[in-house]
Amino acid sequence: MGKNDELSLGPTPSENGRTFPEGSDYPGANSTVTEHYFRWDPLDDPDFAHLIVGKGSIGGKGRSLLFAMAKLRDSREETLKRVVFPPSLFIATESFEYVLRQIPDLEELKKEEPEVIEYAFLQTKLPAEVSGAVRKFLEKITDPIVVRSSSDLEDSLKYSFAGKYLSTFEFNDGETPLEERAAQVEQDIKKIYARTFFPVAVAYRLKHGLGDDRMGIILMRVAGKWRGRYYYPTMAGVGFSRYYRRWTTRIRSEDGIIRLVFGMGTTSTKRGYARTFALTLPSLRPEGQNPFNIMRHAQEHFQVIDREQKSLVTVDVKRIWKDIFPYHSCFPEYAQIYSPDDDGGYFTPMSRHGSTIRSGEKVCFTFEEFACRSKHFFDRMKKLLALLDREMGVPADVEFAFHPSEDLVEIVQARPLWLSEQTQSVSVPDLESRNVILKADRMVTHGVKENIPYLVYVDHHVYAQETRFHDVARGIGTVNEALKGSRFILVAPGRVGSSNPLLGVPVQYNEITRCSCIVEVGFPKEGYMPELSFGTHFFTDLEIDGILYMPVYEGAKNNIFDESFFDTAPYALGSHAGIRIYSGSFSVYTDGDRNFGVVVADRVDEPEDGWD
Incomplete structure (x- = not known):
């Protein structure tokens, strides 16, 4: 693992079947800038080359994330110095091809049911170089980790592959023997490899006229920290440099938008509850100011990694708020108490010393005070998204976590946004x-x-x-x-x-x-x-x-x-x-x-x- 003259990121974009955008096909895209983005090679950057194991491509998610971090590093923007990415390991596609060579009749296997495909992949072995790198990573990281897909075709302006492959969370308790933790991660990697041939991914590629895909892998510490029995970031979400679905003409598409949740960001990519912020006017709400409607849209459940269950779980804030309250000095900035009445109800702030929740009341994550008190956060996110938009030459999106006590943003994904x-x-x-x-x-x-x-x-x-x-x-x-x-x-x-x-x-x-x-x-x-x-x-x-x-x-x-x-x-x-x-x-x-x-x-x- 590391920088090596023999290593490359595999075929050029055009060889992978991707063509660089042209103005007529991608309105507003800067073709020259975008071509530079696609040709950027993290192996040429000593800050990132040592994080990559094996030859070939590290896939779209991996390369885009490292490109974003390189541009943030080079920006010299003071506020962007508080934007980082979690400790990570990037496994190149050479490992995927090594596994494929161990499967006797891959074409026949592709016709089988998903469980048969996965079983075949689980019987294979990873390259010794990858197994060694996984163990070295886990020696240092004993917090929960996520094993993420990062395929070649995910590096695209037109196709997102969102939800088509697989990411898995591992509890990764430091008290569990290293070999046991490493074996589980290796199983996760092979399961992700198998998903390349699952019907949902095959159908998606077929529908869009795409060929076979090659899979890279990202091992990443989950953004967050332990708070009693639960591990999670204070907030997480997704952000976009352009906003194509405005609820008011007071917002311009280029102002940018974020979708924010309390806890793990997994809920921000699903059609559950989240707070939507226009970055230039964060106090505006798409649901309006009626307390009943705000309550209807407000998040009441969030996701954490549970120390007792050793897995990702969904918890109800009204049941555990007293357990987590001591860990969040600014909890009243995120949550309010909703009380019903004949006029649509009303919100009251949560006391920093605790509150009694009466029958019929709810604890809701409205982020009301956060919107008023955190101008620096919204300014930082706007600068971050504008920088990526400019450096990629097309609209950009990110997935992130925010730790208010450290005033720190962790980027877990950054990539070009599909063009609407x-x-x-x-x-x-x-x-x-x-x-x-x-x-x-x-x-x-x-x-x-x-x-x-x-x-x-x-x-x-x-x-x-x-x-x-x-x-x-x-x-x-x-x-x-x-x-x-x-x-x-x-x-x-x-x-x-x-x-x-x-x-x-x-x-x-x-x-x-x-x-x-x-x-x-x-x-x-x-x-x-x-x-x-x-x-x-x-x-x-x-x-x-x-x-x-x-x-x-x-x-x-x-x-x-x-x-x-x-x-x-x-x-x-x-x-x-x-x-x-x-x-x-x-x-x-x-x-x-x-x-x-x-x-x-x-x-x-x-x-x-x-x-x-």
Whole structure:
């Protein structure tokens, strides 16, 4: 391991099938700067070369992270000196190829079920150089670690691969023998290698016309610290140098945005609860200032590594707040107590000396005081994202943790942001004589989809009474499968693709691959509210595949939810009583510059059979 004249990062970008962006294909991209970014080699930098083991590429995540740290180092910005990355080890793709050579008939294995593929990989051995490097890393690191995928194809401007491969957390207790910890990490590495050939990854590459992938690995100490029985960072999240889904025109797309949670950042990439901050106006809230709506959007659970369970777990703040309170001198800046009343409720600050939570009250992470008191943090994040945007030549995104007591930001991922259709112009036709059934006035994407033959609607009344939520999701998947060669609009209550089915239909992305547009409808009284999940894995897939999005709020000014249309127009039932399929001609027009989006029904035909 280390700098060596014989080592390289493998093929050049063009040899890997990646072409450098051109202005016509990537509006706003600086091709010369971006080409320099893709050609940057961490093995040429003595600060990073010794962290790499083996020959070949270290993959997109690994190279992008080290590129970001090099540019931060060279920036000489005083505030950016407080931005670091956790202790890490980068394993190049030579190891992956070494493992592949031990599998007799790889082409036949690719046809097997995932568990068979994984078993075959677990029977192989890693190169001795990799095994030795893993042990040396674990000798120094006895905090929890994460083993992350970092494939060649993840180094892309167009395809994110978000959630397509695997990352695993290991408790990595220093009291456990080194050999036992190392053996577990080696198993994790081989499981990640196997995921390269799992159906979800193969289907994604096939859909986008991509060939085989090569896998690098990152071993990284989890950002955080022990607080009693729990290990976690105070805050974590995702950040973006450009913001393509604004909830108000007071925000410019170039201002940047972060999505912040208390605890581990794993929840910030899922469709759960998080606080969204526009970096130039952090006190603004997409949900407004109504206490009830703030409470509905506020985080109440967070993820930690539990010393007793030795695993990643989700905890409820109202149950453990007294245990963690002593470890956070600024806890009242993050959390407030919500109390209900007949006027929508109210928030009271948490005393630094403790508070009594009465029946009906909630502890919520609103980050209200943090937004007011932490201007230096938001300024730093804006400078960080602007620097990466400038140095990569394209919009950038990061995953990070923040430790307020040390005033320290830890970057765990940095990469080019997919380039949205938001950069293109949209022309909305005259709608006066057309049947507008849905209208939105905030957070819309940018685009036009006309003459879509189907609209799939999830009845919010039926879904609210459902207990087997996943039956609804699978029913949507059945419709998606039946519509080979056709497209549809999906209209559903709350957050489509949420990890929490109480917030919305937990549909998986592979169940909506023929969807042209998702409309999330908010029903506050039923607890269903769209959410600005910019940056989650789910929304990254939507943007990359050009699936339009618009949220509609029932009863809100400048919004339309024509429920009478959905109740009176002819439809067919899907495999679940809550799924309706309308046939005809539907069109979507969304203009992110003006925060305007509509769905029009130009024709509705008699229903078809066979949707179950």
